[in-house]
Amino acid sequence: MTRTRIMQAINAEQERTICVKGWVRSARRGKEVSFIALNDGSCFDSLQLVLSPELENYNEISKVGTGACLSVVGKLIESPAAGQKWELQVEEAKILGDADDSYPLQKKRHSFEFLRSIAHLRPRSNSFGAVFRMRSQLSYAVHKFYQERGFMYVQTPIITANDCEGAGEMFRVSTLDADNPPKQNGAVDWNEDFFGERTGLTVSGQLQAELFATAFSDVYTFGPTFRAENSNTSRHAAEFWMIEPEIAFADLADNCQLGEDFLRYMVTYALDNCQEDLNFFNQRIEKGLIDKLEALAKAEFKTITYSEAVELLLKAKQTFEFAVEWGCDLQSEHERYLTEQVFNGPVFVTDYPKNIKAFYMRLNDDNKTVAAMDLLVPRVGEIIGGSQREERLDVLQARMDECGVPQEHLQWYLDIRRWGSCPHAGFGLGFERLLMYVTGMENIRDVIPFPRTPGHAKF
Amino acid sequence: MTRTRIMQAINAEQERTICVKGWVRSARRGKEVSFIALNDGSCFDSLQLVLSPELENYNEISKVGTGACLSVVGKLIESPAAGQKWELQVEEAKILGDADDSYPLQKKRHSFEFLRSIAHLRPRSNSFGAVFRMRSQLSYAVHKFYQERGFMYVQTPIITANDCEGAGEMFRVSTLDADNPPKQNGAVDWNEDFFGERTGLTVSGQLQAELFATAFSDVYTFGPTFRAENSNTSRHAAEFWMIEPEIAFADLADNCQLGEDFLRYMVTYALDNCQEDLNFFNQRIEKGLIDKLEALAKAEFKTITYSEAVELLLKAKQTFEFAVEWGCDLQSEHERYLTEQVFNGPVFVTDYPKNIKAFYMRLNDDNKTVAAMDLLVPRVGEIIGGSQREERLDVLQARMDECGVPQEHLQWYLDIRRWGSCPHAGFGLGFERLLMYVTGMENIRDVIPFPRTPGHAKF
Numbered sequence: 001m002t003r004t005r006i007m008q009a010i011n012a013e014q015e016r017t018i019c020v021k022g023w024v025r026s027a028r029r030g031k032e033v034s035f036i037a038l039n040d041g042s043c044f045d046s047l048q049l050v051l052s053p054e055l056e057n058y059n060e061i062s063k064v065g066t067g068a069c070l071s072v073v074g075k076l077i078e079s080p081a082a083g084q085k086w087e088l089q090v091e092e093a094k095i096l097g098d099a100d101d102s103y104p105l106q107k108k109r110h111s112f113e114f115l116r117s118i119a120h121l122r123p124r125s126n127s128f129g130a131v132f133r134m135r136s137q138l139s140y141a142v143h144k145f146y147q148e149r150g151f152m153y154v155q156t157p158i159i160t161a162n163d164c165e166g167a168g169e170m171f172r173v174s175t176l177d178a179d180n181p182p183k184q185n186g187a188v189d190w191n192e193d194f195f196g197e198r199t200g201l202t203v204s205g206q207l208q209a210e211l212f213a214t215a216f217s218d219v220y221t222f223g224p225t226f227r228a229e230n231s232n233t234s235r236h237a238a239e240f241w242m243i244e245p246e247i248a249f250a251d252l253a254d255n256c257q258l259g260e261d262f263l264r265y266m267v268t269y270a271l272d273n274c275q276e277d278l279n280f281f282n283q284r285i286e287k288g289l290i291d292k293l294e295a296l297a298k299a300e301f302k303t304i305t306y307s308e309a310v311e312l313l314l315k316a317k318q319t320f321e322f323a324v325e326w327g328c329d330l331q332s333e334h335e336r337y338l339t340e341q342v343f344n345g346p347v348f349v350t351d352y353p354k355n356i357k358a359f360y361m362r363l364n365d366d367n368k369t370v371a372a373m374d375l376l377v378p379r380v381g382e383i384i385g386g387s388q389r390e391e392r393l394d395v396l397q398a399r400m401d402e403c404g405v406p407q408e409h410l411q412w413y414l415d416i417r418r419w420g421s422c423p424h425a426g427f428g429l430g431f432e433r434l435l436m437y438v439t440g441m442e443n444i445r446d447v448i449p450f451p452r453t454p455g456h457a458k459f
Numbered sequence: 460m461t462r463t464r465i466m467q468a469i470n471a472e473q474e475r476t477i478c479v480k481g482w483v484r485s486a487r488r489g490k491e492v493s494f495i496a497l498n499d500g501s502c503f504d505s506l507q508l509v510l511s512p513e514l515e516n517y518n519e520i521s522k523v524g525t526g527a528c529l530s531v532v533g534k535l536i537e538s539p540a541a542g543q544k545w546e547l548q549v550e551e552a553k554i555l556g557d558a559d560d561s562y563p564l565q566k567k568r569h570s571f572e573f574l575r576s577i578a579h580l581r582p583r584s585n586s587f588g589a590v591f592r593m594r595s596q597l598s599y600a601v602h603k604f605y606q607e608r609g610f611m612y613v614q615t616p617i618i619t620a621n622d623c624e625g626a627g628e629m630f631r632v633s634t635l636d637a638d639n640p641p642k643q644n645g646a647v648d649w650n651e652d653f654f655g656e657r658t659g660l661t662v663s664g665q666l667q668a669e670l671f672a673t674a675f676s677d678v679y680t681f682g683p684t685f686r687a688e689n690s691n692t693s694r695h696a697a698e699f700w701m702i703e704p705e706i707a708f709a710d711l712a713d714n715c716q717l718g719e720d721f722l723r724y725m726v727t728y729a730l731d732n733c734q735e736d737l738n739f740f741n742q743r744i745e746k747g748l749i750d751k752l753e754a755l756a757k758a759e760f761k762t763i764t765y766s767e768a769v770e771l772l773l774k775a776k777q778t779f780e781f782a783v784e785w786g787c788d789l790q791s792e793h794e795r796y797l798t799e800q801v802f803n804g805p806v807f808v809t810d811y812p813k814n815i816k817a818f819y820m821r822l823n824d825d826n827k828t829v830a831a832m833d834l835l836v837p838r839v840g841e842i843i844g845g846s847q848r849e850e851r852l853d854v855l856q857a858r859m860d861e862c863g864v865p866q867e868h869l870q871w872y873l874d875i876r877r878w879g880s881c882p883h884a885g886f887g888l889g890f891e892r893l894l895m896y897v898t899g900m901e902n903i904r905d906v907i908p909f910p911r912t913p914g915h916a917k918f
Contacts, residue, residue, distance in 0.1 A: 003708055005609060005676070007609070021676075021707070021708045021881070022676070023673075023674070023879045024879075040675075040676045040707075041611070041674045041675030041676050042609060042675070042676060042677075067878045067879045068878075068879050069673075069879040069880060069881040071708070096708075096879075096880065096881045096882065097850070097876070097878070097879045097880030097881050098878075098879075099877075099878035099879050100878075102878075103878040103879075119871075120670045120871040120872075120874060120875065121674075121874065121878075123670070123671055123674035123675065124673075124674040124879075129674065129675075132611065132613065132671070132675070133611060133675070135612075135613075135614070136606075136611040136612040136613070139602075139612050139614070140602055140606045140612065143598075143599055143602050147595075147599045150464060150466070150501060152500070152591065152592060152595040153594075153595040153598050153599065154591065154594075154595070154908055155594070155598070155683070155700060155907075155908060156908065156909070157698060157908070157909045157911060157916075157918070158617065158660075158683050158685075158698055159630070159660075159685075159697070159698055159911050159916055160916065161916040161917065169634070171618070171632050171633070171634060171653070172632070172633050172634065172637065173630050173631070173632055173660065174630070174631050174633070174637070175628070175630060175631065175687045176637075178631065178633070178635075178637075178640065178647045179642075179645070179646050179647055181637065183638075186638070187638050188637045188638055194630070194687060194689070194697070194913060195697075195911065195913070195914060195915060195916035196913075196914040196915075196916075197916065199916045201617075201618075201632065208908065208909060208918060211579045211580075211582070211918070212582055212591070212908065214482075214528075214583075215482070215500045215580075215582035215583040215588065216499075216500030216501070216582065216588070216591070216592070217464070217480075217481070217499045217500050217501060218501075223682070223683065224614070224617050224682065224683065226617075226618075228634045228653060230653070238618065238653070238654075239616060239617055239618055241614060248480070248499075249462055249480045249530070249555075391556070412578075412579040412917070412918055413579075415579060415580065416579065417556070418558075419526045419527075419556070419557075419558035419559075419561075419562045419580075420482045420483075420526045420527050420528040420555075420556045420557075420558050420562075420583075421528060421555065421556030422480070422528040422555045422556050423555070448614075449613055449614060449615065449616070449667065449671065450615070450616045450667060452616060452618050452654065454653060454654070454655075455653075455654060455655040456654060456655075457616075457618055457619065457620040457654035457655075457656065457658045458620065458871070459616070459667060459670070459871055
């Protein structure tokens with residue numbers, strides 16, 4: 001008999017005989033009858049199995065442990081119990097894989113910290129079931145958003161010889177014998193390495209996405225990126241996924257509009273497609289989550305310049321840990337003050353001082369600021385960072401010299417400005433930041449299947 | 460005026476005034492009138508611009524070089540020329556970025572080898588425009604296929620401490636000072652490294668996908684994988700994308716059925732959604748490509764055991780470079796003989812000798828073979844490889860010992876069999892192999908945006 005997913009069983013329209021398979025979330029043994037909550041991950045809710053002593057192997061099945069895997073045939077009937085429409089009157093049951101008392105996920109609340117230590121089993125818990133279902137749904141939403149708008153997906157390289165992306169520390173990738181590497185003048189001779197030069201893990205697909213944008217007009221990346229930063233915070237992981245759209249013939253305003261449309265789409269998609277999981281997060285993880293998301297979906301996105309932002313911060317009644325003056329980078333406390341206290345909603349901050357931004361951002365006519373933009377949202381702060389790119393060859397070359405980026409390493413990047421240059425812009429959105437925002441989960445380790453952080457590469 | 464994509468212009472239903480932007484593919488200057496083919500990557504075809512000397516800056520625009528970037532406003536009218544429905548009578552034109560004679564992509568046929576050396580510009584050529592549009596479309600099709608069937612997408616880790624996946628040589632990932640690493644007893648002390656142990660780049664997401672399948676039932680991965688093999692062939696790259704579905708409650712037959720459904724879906728999707736690009740490949744890259752794809756979309760997928768395959772090969776009139784006997788691995792020549800000469804269509808080969816397959820494949824009752832399956836297709840050979848996984852804890856432990864895989868490194872993998880084990884199966888499909896099959900491109904370097912191979916990590 002073909003297996004029916006529990007999601008389908010729970011949404012059934014009429015009584016019928018079905019076969020379900022899944023894992024025991026909890027079992028309650030009675031004299032007259034026993035109950036088992038069976039979950040197969042297809043949805044948040046478990047299906048209630050009702051076992052009567054007439055069942056051939058009642059003794060065995062009713063004693064089954066939490067975590068055991070069952071295959072069950074029975075009749076789906078309307079449930080007299082509150083909170084569920086259907087239950088399954090079991091006619092046949094088989095234990096596919098038993099679980100004894102040592103199963104670490106017994107029915108009780110576990111701390112997220114403990115669950116991280118059993119990341120191979122935590123997907124079987126309510127919280128992480130919901131997190132990873134939403135991760136999958138929202139991944140698909142990313143592709144839907146861009147593909148339906150005619151954007152081309154480009155898979156930019158993971159291994160890169162570029163060390164000048166400027167976005168952070170890189171992991172080195174090598175096949176040399178680490179104990180006895182070939183050396184020249186006392187230093188490792190990278191010419192002997194697999195790629196004939198020193199390589200690392202990408203920190204961003206932007207530069208390559210720019211190349212594709214100047215051939216296909218509208219492109220996006222969605223792939224893993226890396227930071228070898230030894231920071232143990234709840235917001236940083238060594239490996240995370242990033243979405244980077246890049247659009248030709250676009251300026252900063254177009255870029256902000258795309259960011260607004262994208263974020264609104266993602267939040268609306270979650271509200272429309274992940275209700276059951278969102279209800280759980282709303283009740284157990286972040287009170288008011290759904291209100292927050294609904295507000296964002298309808299919100300007006302404001303735009304202010306960096307200079308205006310600095311003025312607002314200088315006028316603030318609040319005292320900040322980090323003092324503010326024109327030219328400084330905005331800290332998380334500043335960003336949250338702007339989006340939470342001043343605007344109580346999403347706000348783009350644009351036109352940052354060139355000295356605190358990357359070489360590729362387009363220089364404004366004031367020669368002091370660049371056409372950068374960050375999108376700030378309440379509770380998170382920066383969720384999107386981007387810019388119009390410098391499309392003028394001579395200006396870009398001057399900026400590279402100013403920033404100490406060697407031109408000879410990036411001739412291919414300059415070529416795009418040498419022949420058929422065009423205005424273009426783009427941004428990056430950290431997928432995990434978005435997931436934290438949408439689920440209310442507060443630690444990045446809890447929205448990544450198997451997180452990589454300093455000291456942790458297990459599983 | 461809002462930009463219209465050239466794809467929309469070419470498929471217009473009525474005359475109208477539009478703005479298009481793109482890159483000059485070719486220009487033909489006449490006395491009375493000049494023509495420019497403008498392409499923006501949104502589709503294969505270029506839009507013909509018609510420039511009359513009445514245009515204010517006619518002299519400048521009509522002399523524009525191949526590769527220049529233009530912004531143009533004009534009237535879309537029916538074209539008298541053959542092979543195109545519309546042309547654009549230009550009313551305003553502006554050069555966004557010029558291109559001089561040194562532009563490497565002049566209008567003539569370039570070798571794929573030359574184009575690889577300018578991988579940053581080749582997306583602007585006909586062939587690579589078509590390749591990367593199809594790569595994007597088929598990436599989306601992968602997600603559509605699995606998501607519409609209720610599979611969950613899981614992003615498995617790229618950096619891994621597992622060195623026992625057995626699928627090939629691994630790249631090492633490190634942040635230690637390569638010139639002066641910390642040492643213990645003369646060897647590098649990996650405990651001092653970023654993750655506190657020796658790590659590398661994943662060769663497969665399978666083991667982690669299995670963990671998720673035993674919580675969500677039906678899952679798939681789609682992400683980059685790596686092989687540090689120093690092989691310079693047209694079929695191998697150091698970095699490539701793989702799709703790995705993993706299904707709980709499934710046996711080898713279910714696995715074959717999924718592989719068949721998936722491949723048929725992908726080929727049908729290409730035929731239905733990428734006609735223009737496929738026409739190009741059919742004419743210029745592989746004669747008969749479309750017939751081949753249509754045949755596969757309708758084909759009956761056969762299944763034979765490895766033992767039957769060996770018998771067929773022993774009976775073959777053909778002589779092989781590599782001799783065949785029961786127990787040997789099948790070579791590409793054997794695979795192609797079976798799929799091309801014997802079956803002239805797709806064929807699954809199942810139940811391989813355990814000694815040539817990985818430790819995690821389910822042992823058959825004969826104790827000699829495992830429940831493995833490879834799908835062979837004409838012209839390519841193996842396109843899918845998978846197996847039912849060993850779900851019996853004691854059998855798996857014995858196989859690990861036999862294969863020299865240390866159990867202590869994979870306790871988490873064993874735990875899945877310890878508590879709530881279930882039959883499950885899955886396979887891997889190399890995305891680039893599929894792209895080569897569907898486009899007819901013969902070198903894996905030509906279906907990857909920026910390929911990584913020995914000695915090459917440029918761009």
